[in-house]
Amino acid sequence: MSLGQQVAANLPFLRRYARALSGSQATGDAFVRATLEAALADEELKQSLEGGRIPLYRAFNKVWSSAYLEIENSSESAGEHEAGVQDRLGAITPMNRQALLLTTLEDFSPAQAGQIMNLEASQVEALVAEAVEEIDKEQSTSVLIIEDEPLISMQLEDLVTSIGHEICGTAATRTQAQEVVAEKKPGLVLADIQLADGSSGLDAVDDILAIDSVPVIFITAYPERLLTGDRPEPTYLVTKPFQEQTVRAAISQALFFGSSRPLD
DSSP states (O other): OOHHHHHHHHHHHHHHHHHHHHTOHHHHHHHHHHHHHHHHHOHHHHHHGGGOHHHHHHHHHHHHHHHHHHHHHTGGGSOHHHHHHHHHHHHHOSHHHHHHHHHTTSOOOHHHHHHHHTOOHHHHHHHHHHHHHHHHTSOOOEEEEEOSOHHHHHHHHHHHHHTTOEEEEEESSHHHHHHHHHHOOOSEEEEOSBOTTSOBHHHHHHHHHHHOOOOEEEEESOGGGTTTSSSOOOSOEEESSOOHHHHHHHHHHHHHHTOSSOOO
């Protein structure tokens, strides 16, 4: 497999990580592009990418860290909207969130995440523990679960309630989701893509977003259906089978930004 093919195979997942880290598809993609541009300009960095996902994410992390400092230090000259975005990015991207996303969303081991972040595995584990503690302090909300597999739905219910949120309803079809929302507007939606009667979780979510902007997290065994780059992609996307910490991290991010629509 050529270097280009290796990078292309890992690119959708790096974009997912960048999007979750920044809270924005546009911002995440910009950092990914900057990483690829840096690799093209540096032959040594380019050759290092032959090592697979870890060096690719490590290269991204270097670009992210340097640019993050520039963003943080330039808020005085930014416009009101951009300054607000920068404030959010500054609050959502400390190292503990990076460690949590790398070890949950991206399924790296603490040692691998340490290679990416230039830390010891024990330091990564400590950062993850801090992130989990932070997530547990999130303000509670009501959650709608759109999932047609009963065992997974029950697992998500237990997880959601264990971190202090309530369940406003569960739905296995688009119609059931509409019925729940007609009774009570959720503060957060966890949605599968493929539902029991052949209906689409995407359509169910579109129905909800047509009423109001609500944070949405897609939890699916088919991430490739959403990670195409051909349409606006969900900011929060968790792949089945999932780790509970991955869902906790996504809930924290989604509630922080208060919307499933990426920041522009």
